[in-house]
Amino acid sequence: MFVFLKRSYVALLSVLFALLYLIPLNGRLLWQPDETRYAEISREMLQRGDWVVPHLLGLRYFEKPVAGYWINNFSQWLFGDSNFAVRFGSVFSTACSAALIFWLALMLWQSHKTALLAALIYLTSILVLSVGTYSVLDPMISLWLTAGMVASYMSLQATTFWKKCGWYALLGVACGAGFMTKGFLALAVPVIATLPIVWQQRKLKEVLCFGPLAVVVAVLVSLPWAIAIALREPDFWNYFFWVEHIQRFASEKAQHKSPFWFYLPILLLGTLPWMALLPSSLLKGWRERTTRPDLFFLLSWVIMPLFFFSLAKGKLLTYILPCMAPIALLIAAYAKDCVTNRSLRVFRVNGIINLVFGLICALTIFVLGLGLFPHYVVYGPQEYSKVALGVFAFLMWAAVGYITLRNHASFWPYAAACPLMFALCAGYLIPQQIVDTNQPQHFIADNVKTLTESATVLTNNVGIATGLAWELKRSDIIMYDVRGEVQYGLSYPDGGAQYVSEEDFPSWLMQKRKWGNTSLILQLPANNQLQDRLPTPEKTVKMGRLVLLWYQKAH
The missing domain is CATH 1.20.81 (Receptor-associated Protein)
Incomplete structure (x- = not known):
């Protein structure tokens, strides 16, 4: 009877997962800039056959390492050029994280029911559901951090030399894969999260003895690609370390600046539909930190990374996704105790x-x-x-x-x-007004014939440019008067041809029209006013804040 109930719970969870995570994927257009960006980077990797150096719009793109793109590459290779394929990497990573949560809960409490509940809470929390069906790298780094924390816990519980070596090696694999997905963050978070646990359990000596093994394995995992890209692009590590890490974390010029408390309301709302259980779950972990080392481990896994991310100048709601795994486990443990004590x-x-x-x-x-x-x-x-x-x-x-x-x-x-x-x-x-501005697939589909027949396509928005490149299967989209996040790639001598300023556009257009039609797609400012200085087009198409100016080939 128990086996039957267990299988029923698994079947119900699988059906719910399909309804929440798989069926809706193709029902939403891609959002710019994130989803169109990651779709296009992987498309260009597959088209070029180059899995070492990331490119966006044919330009070097050094904001992130490469492993997250690889996951997306496999998705597009398996499922083709579809919205489902673009988002499947995030869904797959979220499913793997849920499986790790289930397994860890089983190790902690030896209860299949509690383990299934923890996975259920994780998958249905609104923050996990929103980010886990959206094409960004955060579900992937969350997977590796979850794997790293599971390996950390098991290494602290291991009682033999070889078991400890095995778990520390797996910790190194997770850290190495995380580093190749989003950089040094994957090395810092597991260390920060486990420090209070190591101190409480007085296992500093053990960590100092076995920790170097995890470091060596992490280096071995990431070293082949790290050397390969350094040989191909010598400036990669300089840019990636100083600009993408130091400046984003501490600089006053960091993007998405927000106050220290920014993540607290997001974390609370992100646990819907389990919000009421969150405060008491965290409080339970603190009150029983001495008698329940398992709860203190989970509490440290929540609080320490949350504090670390809150210190950063730049903040995005997706950054705290790794905190949701231990939160789901804490809520499951608290709910189990409430049911046992009939405290409803x-x-x-x-x-x-x-x-x-x-x-x-x-x-x-x-x-x-x-x-x-x-x-x-x-x-x-x-x-x-x-x-x-x-x-x-x-x-x-x-x-x-x-x-x-x-x-x-x-x-x-x-x-x-x-x-x-x-x-x-x-x-x-x-x-519709949001679709017209933030989901360029709709506008592109309505004008695909005009765009396909244009020898040259320009736009003043990087997100729209990546949407154009993805839909038209061409990476030669030219930036008009805006460099945005491809500024670094445009700074190379071979990238200069993919930018034209507003002042140079009239004379540049005269030359380009000799070779074919030209399409300029503009995202208008909030007042929806078109520039008066632009040359008069043969055709104008407007949809919301997007406008297409079409210039016919000069005969």
Whole structure:
């Protein structure tokens, strides 16, 4: 009977995973700049057959190492040029992280039910679900950091010399793979996260003895590519270390600057639909830090990286994704104790939060959709179906929250279904004005014939440029008056031809028109005003803040 129930839980979790993570992937257009960027880098790698040096728009692109692109390469190689393929690397990494969470929970508590609950909480937390179905490198680095922390825990528990060597070697593999995905972050976080644990368990001597093995293995994993790219591009490590690490972490000019407390509300909201369980789970880990070393390990895994990321000047919500694995484990442990002690009050509070959250979101979409606030026009007059679908999705969230309150909150695990309808409908809820600005696939598809027949294509936005390159399968998109994140690649002598300034554009266009048609795609400023100084085109197509200017070949 137990085996049957265990298999039923696994089957239900697999179905939920497919509904949340796989089915919706092709139902959303790619977002710029992130998704179009990572789609195009991998497409160019496969096209060039060069798996060593990353390129974007045919230019050197040294913001990240290469392993994350490799995962995306395999996805595109398996599934072709589709939105599903672009996002599958993130989904695969998230699934692997969930599997590690399940396995670690099993090692910690010897309970399949608690282990499945931990994986369920992880996969249905809104931050994990949002980032895990979005094409960025964070799910991949989160996978390697999770693997590293699992290896760290097992190495501290190992009782024989060879077992310790094996786990420290696996820690080195995880750190090396993480380093090749997102750089030195993968080396720093496991060390920072385990310091309090090593101190508490008085295992500093052991770490000093076996730690060098992990370092050697990490070096061996990353060394072949590190040498290869240094030989091909001698400036890579200088740029990657000083600009992408030192300046991003500490410089006053760092991108995405935010206050120290930036991640606290994100972490709280990111645990929906399990929000009510988070504070008590963290408090339990602190109160029982002496009697429950397993909980202190998980608590340190949350707090230390969170503090580290909060110190950085530049912050993005995706950066704290690695903290969600230990949070899911802590919540599962706390929920298990609550059920054992028949303390269901926190589950009732959680159900109320989901009920209220769903109702507020549904009401907000309804009010904005009706245009009751003229200064905040989100949906157009022809988008009532999107408004209705959005209201329905969040009413379903609220309905599930209400169901979890029934029978003295005994149905609390059903909270996992709260985001289900939203995940399935998300791609069809996006207002057209956001689609026109942030999802260039729609605009490109409407003008694909004109763009395909153009010998030269330019744009003033890097995200749109990568979308054009991805859709048109050409990397020679030229930047018009904006360098953005490809500034470094444009600084090389062989990259100068892929940029033209506003002042030089008229004379440059006269020459280019001798060779064929030219298309200029502009993302207009907030006032939607087109520059008066541009040469008059033969055709103009406007959609929201995107405009296509088409110049015919001069005969």
